[in-house]
Amino acid sequence: MKKLVFGIDIGGINTAFGLVDEKGDIFAESVISTKAYPKFSDYPRYIKDLADAMKALMDSVNFDFDLVGIGVGAPNANYYKGTVEMPANLWKYSTPDEGKEEERNFNFAKDLGAYFGNVPVYITNDANAATIGEMVYGGAKGMKDFIMVTLGTGVGSGFVANGEMIYGHDGFAGEFGHVIVERGGRECGCGRKGCLEAYASAIGIKRTAFELLAVMNDPSPLRELTFSQVDSAMLSQLAAKGDPIAKEAYRLTGQKLGYALADAVTITSPEAVFVFGGLAKAGNLIFDPIKWYMEENMLAAFKNKVKVLPSELQNKNAAILGASALVWQDAK
Amino acid sequence: MKKLVFGIDIGGINTAFGLVDEKGDIFAESVISTKAYPKFSDYPRYIKDLADAMKALMDSVNFDFDLVGIGVGAPNANYYKGTVEMPANLWKYSTPDEGKEEERNFNFAKDLGAYFGNVPVYITNDANAATIGEMVYGGAKGMKDFIMVTLGTGVGSGFVANGEMIYGHDGFAGEFGHVIVERGGRECGCGRKGCLEAYASAIGIKRTAFELLAVMNDPSPLRELTFSQVDSAMLSQLAAKGDPIAKEAYRLTGQKLGYALADAVTITSPEAVFVFGGLAKAGNLIFDPIKWYMEENMLAAFKNKVKVLPSELQNKNAAILGASALVWQDAK
Numbered sequence: 001m002k003k004l005v006f007g008i009d010i011g012g013i014n015t016a017f018g019l020v021d022e023k024g025d026i027f028a029e030s031v032i033s034t035k036a037y038p039k040f041s042d043y044p045r046y047i048k049d050l051a052d053a054m055k056a057l058m059d060s061v062n063f064d065f066d067l068v069g070i071g072v073g074a075p076n077a078n079y080y081k082g083t084v085e086m087p088a089n090l091w092k093y094s095t096p097d098e099g100k101e102e103e104r105n106f107n108f109a110k111d112l113g114a115y116f117g118n119v120p121v122y123i124t125n126d127a128n129a130a131t132i133g134e135m136v137y138g139g140a141k142g143m144k145d146f147i148m149v150t151l152g153t154g155v156g157s158g159f160v161a162n163g164e165m166i167y168g169h170d171g172f173a174g175e176f177g178h179v180i181v182e183r184g185g186r187e188c189g190c191g192r193k194g195c196l197e198a199y200a201s202a203i204g205i206k207r208t209a210f211e212l213l214a215v216m217n218d219p220s221p222l223r224e225l226t227f228s229q230v231d232s233a234m235l236s237q238l239a240a241k242g243d244p245i246a247k248e249a250y251r252l253t254g255q256k257l258g259y260a261l262a263d264a265v266t267i268t269s270p271e272a273v274f275v276f277g278g279l280a281k282a283g284n285l286i287f288d289p290i291k292w293y294m295e296e297n298m299l300a301a302f303k304n305k306v307k308v309l310p311s312e313l314q315n316k317n318a319a320i321l322g323a324s325a326l327v328w329q330d331a332k
Numbered sequence: 333m334k335k336l337v338f339g340i341d342i343g344g345i346n347t348a349f350g351l352v353d354e355k356g357d358i359f360a361e362s363v364i365s366t367k368a369y370p371k372f373s374d375y376p377r378y379i380k381d382l383a384d385a386m387k388a389l390m391d392s393v394n395f396d397f398d399l400v401g402i403g404v405g406a407p408n409a410n411y412y413k414g415t416v417e418m419p420a421n422l423w424k425y426s427t428p429d430e431g432k433e434e435e436r437n438f439n440f441a442k443d444l445g446a447y448f449g450n451v452p453v454y455i456t457n458d459a460n461a462a463t464i465g466e467m468v469y470g471g472a473k474g475m476k477d478f479i480m481v482t483l484g485t486g487v488g489s490g491f492v493a494n495g496e497m498i499y500g501h502d503g504f505a506g507e508f509g510h511v512i513v514e515r516g517g518r519e520c521g522c523g524r525k526g527c528l529e530a531y532a533s534a535i536g537i538k539r540t541a542f543e544l545l546a547v548m549n550d551p552s553p554l555r556e557l558t559f560s561q562v563d564s565a566m567l568s569q570l571a572a573k574g575d576p577i578a579k580e581a582y583r584l585t586g587q588k589l590g591y592a593l594a595d596a597v598t599i600t601s602p603e604a605v606f607v608f609g610g611l612a613k614a615g616n617l618i619f620d621p622i623k624w625y626m627e628e629n630m631l632a633a634f635k636n637k638v639k640v641l642p643s644e645l646q647n648k649n650a651a652i653l654g655a656s657a658l659v660w661q662d663a664k
Contacts, residue, residue, distance in 0.1 A: 145501040159599060166493040168601020169477040170637060175598040178631045190631055266507040267491060267599060269500020299510045299522055305502060
């Protein structure tokens with residue numbers, strides 16, 4: 001009988017899920033709202049409603065199959081414990097006396113699994129899920145050592161060595177967005193200063209563009225827009241049209257990524273670096289400076305050996321695929 | 333029958349080797365000169381003389397044993413290929429027309445193995461050997477995720493994730509001494525600028541002390557010594573006596589290591605960092621600032637979780653033990 005797995009992507013707005021086979025074909029997919037369940041006390045109902053929607057999706061498939069596992073990508077997920085711990089935008093306390101923040105942890109794998117008998121549930125964060133998706137379905141198929149960098153609102157990452165995801169001793173490894181690229185530099189959402197994420201994320205490149213409005217004298221449509229009005233897609237369009245400020249913002253973003261990757265390569269010596277996410281869609285605008293600054297700053301032993309490639313899941317439903325890949329990866 | 337392995341440490345001056353059991357007890361050890369075989373054409377004779385000396389050592393053991401493997405720590409060693417590639421101080425060409433530098437590679441594992449029948453030979457660089465030694469015999473026993481940093485003439489490292497050494501796709505991973513800690517900073521032996529090794533090695537701390545002679549006004553015996561006269565042992569003695577310049581040099585050395593480790597931790601999330609080598613002998617002088625700056629600069633998720641510990645092989649014959657551990661590690 002055909003084997004399928006669930007891939008579930010939990011975002012702040014929606015939870016998307018699909019039934020996926022070993023090749024990465026999605027046979028059915030659906031979505032429920034995440035933000036309709038904002039409170040701590042909403043969590044049990046969220047799990048039940050998600051399980052019901054998943055079962056309805058299973059019923060909609062018009063052939064027999066075995067459900068062999070459930071893979072989940074979620075913020076603040078711990079692979080080892082199967083938990084979601086203190087997620088910033090999910091299931092929050094309504095009042096301070098509802099509980100201690102450090103106890104706002106959810107046994108997600110256990111709670112969802114309870115609705116599916118003996119089917120195993122795996123959970124990890126979005127960037128790790130994307131990494132395993134690349135390894136199971138994408139360009140990293142057959143690679144034993146690679147780095148995945150996801151450039152979204154933040155900067156996420158996954159490191160694979162000896163064919164295995166590096167989760168670290170506590171399940172929280174791969175926070176490449178928080179290596180320091182400029183000591184004492186820009187404020188980061190994590191409370192520290194100078195993290196890669198403050199430069200190389202969708203918001204980071206916007207910060208760079210606004211810094212450049214002060215540094216450079218070139219005219220640009222950006223001079224007529226507020227900080228809140230600009231987004232990274234706009235910068236990409238402007239750069240493609242030759243806007244010198246937007247182009248320079250891409251160069252500086254790639255530079256910071258190149259610097260940070262040159263250092264990361266000395267540690268894990270990967271075969272390739274895959275880049276995923278909104279900023280990666282800018283193509284050569286971002287890939288050229290990443291490669292140039294990475295090579296320029298790399299130890300001789302690693303030069304001209306490490307490929308920098310766009311994720312092959314870039315234009316697919318990467319979040320569902322990544323989550324589903326967790327199951328196939330474990331089955332190996 | 334008792335099982336023993338050879339651990340061999342190839343240094344520029346001497347090659348030390350010993351017969352070691354699974355617990356890390358060395359039953360016999362000996363040494364031959366490395367520098368008596370300086371030329372490319374000396375290499376076959378070096379291998380033969382080493383094999384003869386190893387067999388003589390085996391004969392000297394007064395009980396029966398099985399030789400189950402040979403582990404070798406050597407500069408520029410490639411674990412995957414069993415080779416030593418372009419070593420800076422070993423088996424060099426006498427004349428430029430003897431061969432191309434990029435072809436000055438030695439099939440060490442195969443060549444030495446030829447003298448020992450079917451006994452497997454493993455080879456890796458010194459820092460990786462020390463790392464596996466810590467995992468097999470030392471403080472990292474039972475740990476699946478840790479970092480080893482060796483502070484000698486240079487800065488070496490070994491990263492272990494999921495219980496396995498990270499060799500990278502080409503066998504050259506773990507060059508932590510060459511992450512950039514000061515962009516555009518001090519010249520490094522690798523030809524780049526600002527590497528950790530230029531600050532946190534035995535020579536690095538001396539460079540810091542001499543920089544401080546210019547920055548600080550405090551009197552110090554260091555003001556009467558030339559750069560060539562000073563070594564890191566001297567700085568350690570002076571710092572222990574309260575010399576303000578030597579003390580500050582240790583603080584700044586620990587600071588650079590702390591910064592670099594805080595970044596490395598975000599990638600592999602280790603249970604512990606082990607520090608080995610001459611500088612580690614200075615105890616709190618170096619461990620206190622490493623810990624302080626690492627914690628101070630670390631992402632919140634990792635704070636107060638990562639132990640910083642002296643290597644437990646520090647006062648043992650770590651080089652022979654590390655090399656021998658390669659065999660036991662593979663046997664697992």
